[in-house]
Amino acid sequence: LPEPAPEDKEFLPVRPPVVAIMGHVDHGKTTILDYLRKSSIAASEHGGITQHIGAFSVALSSGKTITFLDTPGHAAFLEMRKRGATVTDIIILVVAADDSVKPQTIEAIKHAQSAHVPIIVAVNKIDKEEANVDRVKQDLARHGVEIEDFGGDTQVVPVSGKTGQGIDELEDAAVTLSEILDHRADTEGQVEGWVIEATTKSNGRVATVLVRRGTLKPGTIIVAGKTWTRVRSLRNEAGVVQMSAGPGTPIEVDGWRDQPEAGDEVIQAPNEQKAADVVDFRAELAERIRMAEDMEKINAQRREQQVQ
Ligand code: GDP
Numbered sequence: 001l002p003e004p005a006p007e008d009k010e011f012l013p014v015r016p017p018v019v020a021i022m023g024h025v026d027h028g029k030t031t032i033l034d035y036l037r038k039s040s041i042a043a044s045e046h047g048g049i050t051q052h053i054g055a056f057s058v059a060l061s062s063g064k065t066i067t068f069l070d071t072p073g074h075a076a077f078l079e080m081r082k083r084g085a086t087v088t089d090i091i092i093l094v095v096a097a098d099d100s101v102k103p104q105t106i107e108a109i110k111h112a113q114s115a116h117v118p119i120i121v122a123v124n125k126i127d128k129e130e131a132n133v134d135r136v137k138q139d140l141a142r143h144g145v146e147i148e149d150f151g152g153d154t155q156v157v158p159v160s161g162k163t164g165q166g167i168d169e170l171e172d173a174a175v176t177l178s179e180i181l182d183h184r185a186d187t188e189g190q191v192e193g194w195v196i197e198a199t200t201k202s203n204g205r206v207a208t209v210l211v212r213r214g215t216l217k218p219g220t221i222i223v224a225g226k227t228w229t230r231v232r233s234l235r236n237e238a239g240v241v242q243m244s245a246g247p248g249t250p251i252e253v254d255g256w257r258d259q260p261e262a263g264d265e266v267i268q269a270p271n272e273q274k275a276a277d278v279v280d281f282r283a284e285l286a287e288r289i290r291m292a293e294d295m296e297k298i299n300a301q302r303r304e305q306q307v308q
Contacts, residue, residue: 031161054197
């Protein structure tokens with residue numbers, strides 16, 4: 001569906017930014033996510049016990065909300081990118097202050113640049129004696145990150161995932177950037193989104209859906225890849241039942257006919273018959289493509305035999 005015209009966009013409601021955390025192994029991604037998760041909406045609702053659903057929302061004292069993806073390896077993220085969709089609005093690039101720029105840091109920079117996703121740098125482990133924030137800034141600048149200190153627009157926030165120092169500033173930086181980028185979305189109309197994680201639990205097949213547009217409610221019929229559901233219940237990362245989920249909100253959805261996959265695009269169907277038809281059509285299409293590929297292989301083998 002087309003994006004709303006720019007002149008219409010300003011009338012749409014503001015939505016939370018979707019933030020992914022990337023960086024070199026052991027630089028502190030998990031530690032920072034754990035720190036952030038402790039202050040998530042669900043944690044405040046449920047005494048701090050959150051479930052892993054691939055994403056969580058943090059409510060700030062300013063009343064703003066940030067949604068963090070915490071899918072390890074960002075499988076869904078990569079799958080969606082292959083299809084040209086960018087689920088993330090902002091990448092927080094974690095760089096350890098005692099280790100500076102490393103191969104996976106460079107990979108993350110390239111990824112962000114090719115996907116046109118803006119970066120905020122979190123220079124982590126500043127509690128350590130060996131920490132050298134200036135060196136990190138210089139190394140990043142050498143790798144094409146336009147650091148604020150050197151006249152660019154990439155913010156660098158010194159943090160410690162261990163002590164929590166600087167994490168508020170990191171959240172503020174994400175909110176400020178989101179305001180500049182003016183993230184808004186239509187909360188009405190046909191629901192659209194992505195599956196960011198899918199699994200089987202005691203209540204059956206579940207998938208975490210990140211809504212991009214519209215509002216999911218119990219009873220909404222959605223198609224994801226080659227399966228569909230009439231939503232029975234919606235649960236947040238604390239397992240607490242919600243009555244709705246709007247844009248930028250990750251929500252666990254149940255009732256799937258088959259297992260959806262991370263990276264599947266979600267669209268609303270007007271009724272169950274239509275949902276089933278779309279799924280059948282996609283299965284048939286996939287089967288035809290598979291048959292065509294098999295035929296191509298057989299033909300290639302024949303041509304090879306003829307040459308011999
Ligand atoms: P990841 O591989 O990027 O997810 O890194 P982890 O979060 O697993 O952190 C790797 C190691 O660095 C762990 O032993 C953490 O306890 C430690 N670590 C993470 N953040 C900090 C920090 O801010 N300060 C210190 N001193 N150690 C940290």
